[in-house]
Amino acid sequence: MNKLSVQKFLKRQETIISVFTLLVFFAFCMLSQNFGTDSNFQLILQQVAVNGICVVGVGVVVILGGIDLSAGAVLALSGVVGGMFIKQGMPVLVAILASIGIGMLCGAFNALLITQLSLPPIITTLATNYLFRGVAIIITGGSWVNNFPREFTKYGTGRIFGTSNVFWMFLIILAIVSYMMKYMNIGRKIYAVGTNNDAADKSGISCTKVKFFGYTLCGGIIGFAGIMYAAQIGAVASTSTGLTLGTQVLAAALAGGISIAGGRGTLFGASVGILMIGIIKNGLILTKVSEFWIDAITGAIILLALALNVLNSREKRREEA
Amino acid sequence: MSAEPILRTSKITKGFFGVQVLKGIDFEVCPGEIMGLVGENGAGKSTLMKIITGLYTNDGGEIIFKGAPVFFSDPGKARDIGISIIHQEFNLFSNLSVAENIFLDRKEFRNRLGQVNWKKMNEEARKVLSELGASFDVTMPVRMLSVREQQLVEIAKAVSTNAQVLIMDEPSAALPDNEVQNMFDVVRMLKQKGVAIIYISHRMGEIEQICDRVTVLRDGINVDVLDMKTRKIDDVIAQMVGREIKDYYPHTSREPGDEILKVEEMSGDGLKNISFTVNRKEVVGLYGLAGAGSTEVAEMIMGLRLMPSGTVLMNGEPVKKNAIEASMAAGIGYVPPDRRQEGIVVNMPIADNIIMANLPKYIKKGLLDFKKIAASTAEHIKELALKCNGADQTVLSLSGGNQQKVVLSKWLDRNPSMLILNEPTRGVDVGAKSEIYRLIDELANSGLAILLISSEVPEVLGISDRVLVMCRGRITGEYKNENLGQDVLLKAASGTTGGDGNE
Numbered sequence: 001m002n003k004l005s006v007q008k009f010l011k012r013q014e015t016i017i018s019v020f021t022l023l024v025f026f027a028f029c030m031l032s033q034n035f036g037t038d039s040n041f042q043l044i045l046q047q048v049a050v051n052g053i054c055v056v057g058v059g060v061v062v063i064l065g066g067i068d069l070s071a072g073a074v075l076a077l078s079g080v081v082g083g084m085f086i087k088q089g090m091p092v093l094v095a096i097l098a099s100i101g102i103g104m105l106c107g108a109f110n111a112l113l114i115t116q117l118s119l120p121p122i123i124t125t126l127a128t129n130y131l132f133r134g135v136a137i138i139i140t141g142g143s144w145v146n147n148f149p150r151e152f153t154k155y156g157t158g159r160i161f162g163t164s165n166v167f168w169m170f171l172i173i174l175a176i177v178s179y180m181m182k183y184m185n186i187g188r189k190i191y192a193v194g195t196n197n198d199a200a201d202k203s204g205i206s207c208t209k210v211k212f213f214g215y216t217l218c219g220g221i222i223g224f225a226g227i228m229y230a231a232q233i234g235a236v237a238s239t240s241t242g243l244t245l246g247t248q249v250l251a252a253a254l255a256g257g258i259s260i261a262g263g264r265g266t267l268f269g270a271s272v273g274i275l276m277i278g279i280i281k282n283g284l285i286l287t288k289v290s291e292f293w294i295d296a297i298t299g300a301i302i303l304l305a306l307a308l309n310v311l312n313s314r315e316k317r318r319e320e321a
Numbered sequence: 322m323s324a325e326p327i328l329r330t331s332k333i334t335k336g337f338f339g340v341q342v343l344k345g346i347d348f349e350v351c352p353g354e355i356m357g358l359v360g361e362n363g364a365g366k367s368t369l370m371k372i373i374t375g376l377y378t379n380d381g382g383e384i385i386f387k388g389a390p391v392f393f394s395d396p397g398k399a400r401d402i403g404i405s406i407i408h409q410e411f412n413l414f415s416n417l418s419v420a421e422n423i424f425l426d427r428k429e430f431r432n433r434l435g436q437v438n439w440k441k442m443n444e445e446a447r448k449v450l451s452e453l454g455a456s457f458d459v460t461m462p463v464r465m466l467s468v469r470e471q472q473l474v475e476i477a478k479a480v481s482t483n484a485q486v487l488i489m490d491e492p493s494a495a496l497p498d499n500e501v502q503n504m505f506d507v508v509r510m511l512k513q514k515g516v517a518i519i520y521i522s523h524r525m526g527e528i529e530q531i532c533d534r535v536t537v538l539r540d541g542i543n544v545d546v547l548d549m550k551t552r553k554i555d556d557v558i559a560q561m562v563g564r565e566i567k568d569y570y571p572h573t574s575r576e577p578g579d580e581i582l583k584v585e586e587m588s589g590d591g592l593k594n595i596s597f598t599v600n601r602k603e604v605v606g607l608y609g610l611a612g613a614g615s616t617e618v619a620e621m622i623m624g625l626r627l628m629p630s631g632t633v634l635m636n637g638e639p640v641k642k643n644a645i646e647a648s649m650a651a652g653i654g655y656v657p658p659d660r661r662q663e664g665i666v667v668n669m670p671i672a673d674n675i676i677m678a679n680l681p682k683y684i685k686k687g688l689l690d691f692k693k694i695a696a697s698t699a700e701h702i703k704e705l706a707l708k709c710n711g712a713d714q715t716v717l718s719l720s721g722g723n724q725q726k727v728v729l730s731k732w733l734d735r736n737p738s739m740l741i742l743n744e745p746t747r748g749v750d751v752g753a754k755s756e757i758y759r760l761i762d763e764l765a766n767s768g769l770a771i772l773l774i775s776s777e778v779p780e781v782l783g784i785s786d787r788v789l790v791m792c793r794g795r796i797t798g799e800y801k802n803e804n805l806g807q808d809v810l811l812k813a814a815s816g817t818t819g820g821d822g823n824e
Contacts, residue, residue, distance in 0.1 A: 185426065185435040192414050192425055199412040204397035205426055263416040 013257025014269040016308055021276040024301065028283030035286045042163060048278035049166035050075075050229045051249060052271055055256075056170075056177050057221030058249045059270040063181070064214040065194040065262030066121040070110060071222050071249055072242030073132035078102040078226030079236035080136045083145035086152050086230070095152070096227050103223020104216045106132055111215035115208045129246060136238040146235035156231025166228050170271075173221060178267045190214055194262030252277055255305040276305065325388075327352045327517045328373070328404065328486050333382035335368055342368050344541040345382065350486065350517040355508065357532035357549075358521045359561055361750040364538040366521055370488055374406045375399040386486075405479035406488040409495075411471055415464035420446035422463050423478045449477045453507055469500045476507060487511060488519040493527055494748065498610050498776050499815070505531055523750055526779065529554040537561055561751055570783025571759045573766055577603035577786060581770045582635055582653075582739055584622065589629025591794045592617055599739065604761060604771045606785030606802070608778065610814050613791040615774045616658060619741045622772075623655045624648040635739070649678070654732030656725070658744040658774075664728040665716045672698040672712035675730045682734075701730040705760065722753020729760070739770040746780060758784050778807050790814050 009015060029036035054071055061068045082099035086092065106128070113124045158165045181187035193200045193210045200207050230236045256273030258265030280301050284294045326349035335343040343365045350356040360366050371377040373384060375393025383390045386402060393399045413422050420443045424430050430442045446459040455473045463471060472492065479487050489508070493501045508531060512518060522528055528535055528549075535547045537560040545560045558569070578601030587595040592614050599605045609615040620626035622633050624645040633640045633648075641647035648655075657663035665674050675698050676683055683690050683697075698712040705726045709719060716727055725745060732740060742761070746754045761784055765771050775781050781788055782805060790798035790813035798813030 183436050183439070185431045185437055188417070188421060188437060189426060191417060192421075195414040195416040196412075199414060202396060202408075202412050203425060204395070204400070263414070 011312065013309055013312065014266060014272065016312055017256050017269055017272045017276065017305060020305055020308060021272055021279065024276060024283070025279055028279065028287065032283065032286045032288075035283055038162075040282070040286070042159075044275075044278050044282045045167040046164035046232070047282060048274055049164055049170045050225050050232065051245065051252070051278070052167070052170040052274050053173055053225035053228065054222050054245060055249045055252050055270045055274045056174050056267050057218035057225075058246075059253045059256075059258055059265075059267045060177065060181070060190065060214050060221075061121075061218045062250070062253050062258050062260065063194050063262060063265060064190045064211060065197060066114065066211065066215065067125060067250065067260075068107075068110065068215070068218055069122065069125040069246045069250070070106065070129040070132055071218075072245035073129045073136065074103050074106045074219055074222045075226045075229060075242035075245055076236065076238055077106065077132045077136040078223035079230045079241060080140050080145050080226075080238050082223075082227035083148065083230045083236050084139070086148055087145065092152055092155065096224065099227035100220045100223040103219040103221070103226065105219070106223075107215040107217070107219020108212060110219070111212040114215070115211050125246075133238070140238040142239060144235050144237050145230070148230065148234055153231050153234050156228055156233070164232075166232050169224075169228065173224075174267060174271055177217075177221070181267060186210070186213060191263055194264075196263070248277060249274065251302050251306075255302055255309065257309055273305070277302065325352075326350060327387060329385040330369070330373065331383045331385065333369065333372060333384070334380045335372060335377065336380055342541055343372075343379075346538070346541070346543050348536055348543060350519055352485070352517050353512055353515045354533050355512055355518045355520055355531055357528045357535035357557075358519055358538070359523075359525075359528060359535060359557060360538035361561060361752050364561075365541045366538055367490070369538070370406060370490065370519070370521070373399070374404060374488065400482055400484075403483055403485035404488070405482055405484035405486070407472070407475045407479060407490065407492060409491040411475055411495075413463050413471055413474060416462055418460050418462060419450075419457065419466070419474055420459040422474050423449060423481055445481070446477070449481050453477060453480065453510070468495045468497075469503065472496065472504065473507070476511075480511070484516060486517045486519065488521070490521045491523065491748075492520070493522065493524060497612065501527065523748070523754075524777075525554050525558060525751070528557065558751060569755055569758075570779075571755075571762045572784055573762055575602055575766055575786070577601065578768065582622070582633070582772070583637075584618070585632045585634070587618065587621055587628060587631030587633070589631075590617055590621075590626065592621070593794045595631070595791075595794075595796055597789055597796060597799070599770045599772050601738070601770050602765055602768050603787065604765045604773055604785050606781035606788040607772060607774045607791065608776070608781045608788060608810055608814060609774075609791035610776060612793070613814065614794040615791050616743060617794075618791070619655060619743050619772070619774055622648065622741065623653060625655075649735065652736075652738035654678075654735060654737040654740045656728050656732065656740065656742045656745055658747060660721070660724055660728060660748070665724055667717040668715055670713045670715055671702070671707070671709055671719075671727055674716050674727050675701055675712075675734055678731050679734045697734065698730075701734065704733075705730060706756070720750070720753065722749045722756065725749055725753075725757060726760075729757075733764075737769070739772070740764065741772045741774065743774040744776065745773070746775075746777075778810055781810065782807065 034040060054075065058068050058071050078099040081102045082095045085095035085098050110125055110128055113119050114121050156166055160168055181190065189205055189210050192205060193207050197207055229241065252273035253270040254260055255276065256265065256269035256271065258270050277298065280298050281294065284297055289297065329349040331347055332345040333343050334345055346365065346369055348369065358366055368377065372379045375396045375398055391402065423446050424442050430438050443459050450456065450459065450473065453473055453476060457470055463474060492504060496504060508518060520532055532549050535549060535557050536543055537545045537557060539561060547557055580598050581601050582599040585596050595618055607615050617626060621628040624643050624647060628642050635651040635653065640651045661667060672694055676694055683694050695712065702709065702712060707726045708723050716724055746757055749757065761771060773785060782802065785802050788800045788802050788805065788810065789796055790810055792814050800809065
């Protein structure tokens with residue numbers, strides 16, 4: 001690697017957020033004896049796994065120039081439906097497919113409103129967030145779906161090489177979708193549509209199709225996260241599961257270098273972002289910070305990461321000029 | 322030039338909402354020919370091109386490509402058979418690499434599974450660009466490129482689809498002057514290869530320089546095709562406006578008044594020791610190529626850009642630095658170069674745009690006085706002969722020239738003693754240009770001091786009383802505009818005369 005490409009590497013948003021996350025990690029190691037242990041590290045990975053899967057989906061949508069605030073409700077709805085399938089005694093695979101299917105339906109519904117009625121994504125998904133959660137509450141009567149059989153929960157609680165199954169699933173999904181975004185034609189079209197909708201249209205790329213693909217993929221991925229949530233936690237609450245997921249995942253994606261304007265950033269960066277948030281939350285608890293302070297401090301650290309990103313891209317623009 | 326046209330249209334008609342825009346246009350272009358297409362805004366140029374490229378469908382008439390009638394249901398179809406267009410606003414993906422921008426979504430670069438072959442794509446991109454005489458990193462995101470390089474990417478895109486007809490819509494609009502010639506080299510090379518080129522431009526100098534023939538459209542009809550070997554550009558202009566243009570650049574000789582603006586040792590942000598004065602009743606042209614710093618000068622005078630050192634004096638009084646309110650209060654108005662971004666609020670009515678810089682004048686008891694606004698805007702509309710359906714029409718739907726009149730009215734409403742006009746005729750058609758020139762002349766005669774910043778030499782020479790030339794942040798020449806030659810300005814602007822250009 002020559003000097004220029006080293007500089008390029010150091011300037012990348014992914015590098016910045018990774019270094020920042022490492023700094024946060026070491027800071028907590030010094031602040032708390034219990035933080036830097038192997039078992040706590042595994043706990044963090046387990047805690048971020050479901051959100052990590054979600055950030056892959058939402059990341060795709062933000063890159064294509066959209067936004068998905070309904071992620072939390074989709075997680076709850078698909079988790080509830082998958083959980084009910086399990087309770088009915090359906091095979092686990094069928095339940096998983098049902099959750100993914102529900103997620104894809106939700107995503108396609110978002111895409112339908114956004115592309116056919118030309119509604120702004122932020123408003124659309126703000127509304128469907130209520131709608132999807134409402135459906136979850138109606139079909140469960142507002143109660144929990146829990147007491148799953150062991151044959152099901154083992155998928156969520158099991159470990160491979162000491163690390164949570166679900167975290168491995170997250171890594172696999174991240175790898176597959178990242179490959180798609182970089183090396184498959186559809187991935188490049190997603191970046192193209194996110195960068196310049198008009199130019200894509202004039203180049204013969206159907207923005208509608210690409211958006212449908214992106215939102216539906218996002219929904220399907222969150223649907224999968226929903227059933228894994230059920231398996232991992234052992235319960236899904238229609239009213240409260242994933243309440244803050246939508247904003248948290250969005251914050252992670254942006255902190256990780258995905259541009260809110262679309263077309264820029266990588267899913268890897270977004271995933272580091274979600275890891276950073278997980279580390280902060282876990283670390284604050286272990287350092288015995290008053291629980292009243294946790295949200296405020298988390299917010300402040302995310303803001304710092306975002307500021308670093310903005311400053312970095314501002315400097316880039318100056319170089320271009 | 323081979324006699325057989327590759328593309329021909331016959332009796333093309335097209336109407337929108339009952340208004341006939343094209344009234345039976347016959348147009349043709351031959352392989353290896355550069356065909357100019359000119360006409361005032363609204364003459365039907367872009368509608369015709371949109372029909373040829375399949376963006377619109379014609380109501381009547383035929384498009385004949387290589388001797389056979391063709392019909393395009395979408396832009397992809399036209400591109401597939403060999404008709405490409407480069408729009409005035411580039412169709413590029415700033416975040417994607419150069420190679421991707423050229424070959425995005427093309428079947429040759431992906432396998433059956435949809436995997437993209439990056440290696441092949443980059444190699445091909447390098448090849449296409451080197452054929453155009455360019456060599457920049459094809460893996461770089463397009464946002465890092467200069468405007469000229471971006472245009473080359475657009476051309477490469479067209480060439481790579483084996484375009485046999487290439488339509489260029491105002492290709493020089495975004496380019497700095499010194500790079501237009503490089504663009505011409507590429508266009509001539511394509512011509513050598515037998516590509517038929519349709520060159521649309523408002524800049525008559527370019528049309529004269531590069532086109533073999535010129536088709537003139539007026540009011541939806543093709544009025545003439547002129548062979549540029551035998552005809553002059555004045556003939557073209559006469560055909561466009563339908564009358565002889567004797568005084569395209571009206572310039573009354575006048576005696577300048579007292580000094581009003583004085584800039585002393587303005588430096589920083591690329592500028593080096595800029596000092597000059599402007600008098601009442603005088604048009605001072607400030608000419609410079611892109612990057613010379615003339616916009617920086619204007620923005621520092623106006624307080625829009627931080628002025629690291631130097632003084633701006635109005636009527637001998639120093640104007641507070643870095644504060645647009647102070648500059649406005651001192652009587653300066655500024656018409657910025659990018660009209661749509663900086664000059665007007667496109668979605669707002671004419672009236673709201675006009676009063677925007679002068680709201681306190683229209684406030685009565687804390688509320689806006691709409692009677693006064695209506696009276697005042699009606700007066701401006703009449704005074705500047707602004708063509709519109711009324712003061713409540715949105716500015717978006719006005720032509721470029723009329724939009725510029727709105728910007729001018731906004732400042733005239735403040736009764737300024739000095740106006741800085743930055744590229745006031747950019748994107749404005751020939752007829753409206755002439756009107757704006759006359760307006761500038763009248764304003765100067767009425768006592769206003771005018772600083773005209775422009776990168777078009779004929780314009781600067783045509784209407785200025787005095788000319789300043791800038792190059793790389795310095796003033797490299799100051800001339801009285803008497804028998805001043807284009808070459809003098811160009812030399813000073815490219816830095817070849819150094820700083821000894823004072824009269």
